[in-house]
Amino acid sequence: MKLSVVIPVMDEKGNIRPLLENLREVLAGLDHEVIFVDDGSRDGTAEAIKALADARIRVLVLSRNYGQTTAMAAGIDAARGDYIATLDGDLQNDPEDIPRMVERMEREGWDVVAGTRKGRQDGWLSRKLPSKAGNLLIGRLTGIQLSDYGCTLKVFRAETAKNLGLYGELHRFIPVLANLQGARITEMDVRHHPRVSGQSKYGLGRAMRVLSDLALMVFLQKYSSRPMHLFGSSGLVVLAGGLLVDLYLVLLKMLGETIGTRPLLFLGFLLTVVGFQLITTGFLAELMMRTYYESQKKRPYRVKEEFVGSG
Structure with missing residues (x-):
């Protein structure tokens, strides 16, 4: 038909x-x-x-x-x-x-x-x-x-x-x-x-x-076939921001300033935790994609045509 x-x-x-x-x-x-x-x-x-x-x-x-x-x-x-x-x-x-x-x-x-x-x-x-x-x-x-x-x-x-x-x-x-x-x-x-x-x-x-x-x-x-590139990259950026904030606060503390009441302390902690969570999500997503492809014997590609020469 x-x-x-x-x-x-x-x-x-x-x-x-x-x-x-x-x-x-x-x-x-x-x-x-x-x-x-x-x-x-x-x-x-x-x-x-x-x-x-x-x-x-x-x-x-x-x-x-x-x-x-x-x-x-x-x-x-x-x-x-x-x-x-x-x-x-x-x-x-x-x-x-x-x-x-x-x-x-x-x-x-x-x-x-x-x-x-x-x-x-x-x-x-x-x-x-x-x-x-x-x-x-x-x-x-x-x-x-x-x-x-x-x-x-x-x-x-x-x-x-x-x-x-x-x-x-x-x-x-x-x-x-x-x-x-x-x-x-x-x-x-x-x-x-x-x-x-x-x-x-x-x-x-x-x-x-x-x-x-x-x-x-x-x-x-x-x-879809490389979720770590999304979650891992964004996680590293957020984590780096959190660590920079934490490092800045450590330097202030060493100079004798009080940092316990600073909103920046909460921001640094939050960015660090979120960064780790995004990276961990990337690992889990990668494992899920591998399970998806391997358990069902799927392939992340599609062959449009195959040619075999003769003679």
């Missing part, structure tokens, strides 16, 4: 019929399957899909609402295509862009083609402004410069998608996760439409979750 289209849905009953009609029209020339993952819908979304399904439609009904990332991971795990496209079920993404993205992936040899919403049809304050700020911050901290991290419409090679390691709410950082595998990533403009049915699941309240996940992404990208 050439293409699997994975669509996480939650309470999107009113969008199912037009979405399926559009998908059937634009994917008619491709050997494909469409995998809907119902993420705890309460409005009969799964039943609406089943009523309209044909042999190319699969429905995964999750036992409860797990969130978009987990639903997306379930669909990707079940996908059988050489290429996997992810798509929102709210009709804002346009399925007509999928064949163009697949064609570009094949022609230019990319591992991920990420959509960039052209003329985005969302509210400025509630969606566009936070998204622009988030894209700028993610690009600056990770070094992966994409215009629209929040666009669900993406096409992957199957081996890339199935090794993303999606969990929590990390779907926003799929390009970063793909980059950790050494995937070649590009972006292209895709169409975007206003929502006509259902309610948006996003809001300003997710900003703090995005920031905390971003901190995790930076750690995974830079220090």
Whole structure:
């Protein structure tokens, strides 16, 4: 099978019929399957899909609402295509862009083609402004410069998608996760439409979750296989600061000054203790990473291709 289209849905009953009609029209020339993952819908979304399904439609009904990332991971795990496209079920993404993205992936040899919403049809304050700020911050901290991290419409090679390691709410950082595998990533403009049915699941309240996940992404990208470089280096700096403060206070004491009531004494003690704790955390993190790789026979690398000459 050439293409699997994975669509996480939650309470999107009113969008199912037009979405399926559009998908059937634009994917008619491709050997494909469409995998809907119902993420705890309460409005009969799964039943609406089943009523309209044909042999190319699969429905995964999750036992409860797990969130978009987990639903997306379930669909990707079940996908059988050489290429996997992810798509929102709210009709804002346009399925007509999928064949163009697949064609570009094949022609230019990319591992991920990420959509960039052209003329985005969302509210400025509630969606566009936070998204622009988030894209700028993610690009600056990770070094992966994409215009629209929040666009669900993406096409992957199957081996890339199935090794993303999606969990929590990390779907926003799929390009970063793909980059950790050494995937070649590009972006292209895709169409975007206003929502006509259902309610948006996003809001300003997710900003703090995005920031905390971003901190995790930076750690995974830079220090996941060498945590001692983060904890050990910062620990040594803090410890050195603490020892300098302690040395200064010792010199004052030798000169006959009273140091017992100085706030600086508490600061020196605190920096010294924290420094030792950070270094110890680095040792423990290194041991955990070694256990992770060695006990499961994992490798901190991925071989993209192996060639054996003949003759």
